[in-house]
Amino acid sequence: MPRDGAAVDPSPTDADIPPAAPALAVARLSFAYGARRVLQDVDFRVMPGEFAVLLGPNGAGKSTLFALLTRLFDARPPGSIRIFGTALRDAPGMALARLGVVFQQPTLDxxxxxxxxxxxxxxxxxxxxxxxxxxxxxxxxxxxxxxxxxxxxxxxxxxxxxxxxxxxxxxxxPRLLLLDEATTGLDLPSRLAVRRHIRGLCAEEGLAVLWATHLIEEVPEEARVVMLADGQVRAEGRVAEVLAQAGAPDLPEAFARLTAPR
Structure with a gap:
């Protein structure tokens, strides 16, 4: 705190970020509630300026993953979470300072x-x-x-x-924005307006976004998709790459095949 009593802007600078560091890097991340395994060896990355969609049915583990990314839950070794190269476990303050979050449940007073x-x-x-x-x-x-x-x-x-x-x-x-089912319960114009604004920030300001949803229609063609089902990443990549991995003609069919019980 300076002597005049003015608060200091705590935002990290771009100089603190390693060159070419992913905005978000998740590796070997697992989590269980007691004996019930919810996430298993989750691996994926989101790059700066990228609009990535965490796509999966209800109960896939998306909200639990977000709780780990925001440190509501602690990720246990060997799993790791890095935000712009900073390990969340080792330097949570620095990592979370670059993070903005919109949770599924309303949190405004x-x-x-x-x-x-x-x-x-x-x-x-x-x-x-x-x-x-x-x-x-x-x-x-x-x-x-x-x-x-x-x-x-x-x-x-x-x-x-x-x-x-x-x-x-x-x-x-923030340099990385997480949104958990951000448009659930909204009418179509509101859903489109929120999504359009966020995608614009990716293109214009280099914001990295991880958008969690169970709605296939919320996946733009240029997005990176992380398909999550039963706590596992079943496919990852651009839409065309996910279709190839699933051997499907379109995203609804790929979703059905990749999220089917195994």
Whole structure:
């Protein structure tokens, strides 16, 4: 803390990132609830600027994987998680500082206004209040939510709440964004708007994204797909590569073949 009492922006700089480091590297990751194995030897990577889709049916292990990626659960050796080259186990503060998250379940305080929710999030991350407000208004404007900044979350529609959560996740300027079933329960226009905005950030700002979903229609043609079923990665690659691995003519058929019980 400087002597004038101003908070320091805690965001790591690009100079801290090893050249060509994957935004996210998961290796040999397994997890069990007691005797029930949920993930087994999961391996995949997401590169900077890449829109990757973690695709799998409900119960595949997607939410458990996200809990490990955000350190809600601890990954045990030999499994490892690296965020821009930094091991989550060894330096969690540095790794998580580059991470933004939108969880499946709503996490905004419904009785606070949108801007109050974002300012509180900024304070938790050490941002000066004025800087947090500037960033919050900027992100809300980009998501066409500036006019609802003073509204309580309780007064928002489902789509507006989700966009407010995306704005909050982007407040700390993450280099990697995780979204767990981010459009569940939203109408089609809201789903398209959220997905279009996130994909635009990948193309324009080099943001790396891992988008977890069970909806095949949410997979763009250019995306990297990580197909997860029964806690295992069944296929990984661009859509065309996944189709080849499954021997299927299209993604719905590939999904059906790769996620069938074994």
């Amino acid at each position: 419904p009785d606070l206004s949108v801007i109050e929710n974002l300012l509180y999030h900024g304070a938790l991350h050490g941002l000066r209040r004025a800087e947090a407000r500037r960033r919050a208004l900027h992100e809300l404007a980009r998501l066409e939510m500036a006019d609802r900044a003073g509204s309580t979350v309780r007064a928002l529609s489902g789509g507006q709440r989700r966009r407010a959560e995306v704005a909050r996740a982007l407040l700390t300027r």
